[in-house]
Amino acid sequence: MQRLLLISAATIFTLDQITKYLVVFYMNLIERGEISVWPGFIHFHMAWNSGINFGLFSSNGPATRWILIAIALSICGIVAYWMRRETRPIALMSAGLVIGGALGNAVDRVLYGSVADFLNITCCGLRNPFAFNVADIAIFAGLLGIMFFASDTKRPDQSN
DSSP, X not given: OOHHHHHHHXXXXXXXXXXXXXXXXXXXXXXXXXXXXXXXXXXXXXEEESSSGGGTTTTSOHHHHHHHHHHHHHHHHHHHHHTTTOOOHHHHHHHHHHHHHHXXXXXHHHXXXXXXXXXXXXXXXXXXXXXXXXXXHHHHHXXXXXXXXXXXXXXXXXXX
């Protein structure tokens, strides 16, 4: 595994955990429920997500927690293995975003039983019911980066 991937993963993991601590516990969002940061646009809205995106599989009980932790760790291992020969810096950083974000959410599941989501963006008078966190942003951005920038490891067709 390459150093850039590790630095990227560690940076995102740290940023995710620090922002969760500051907003959820230090700013006491856990009790306040909502804090308007930029009225009409950005709000901190406390949401504990025991499932996956948009709360899917959130009512499947405690076994789901450990299954999702195992899936997150497996994804980290698969991405790290897949990137072991990658040379493009942007692809390595993208993989680090995915790994750091997945680890950040997995740590939440271990510590709290669910993921602390708090960012809520609304626009144009429409209320967005969903919240997310830095790890979610990193995973999404990292997957896009891998899709667009990872080296194509397929060999040319040699049947000619």
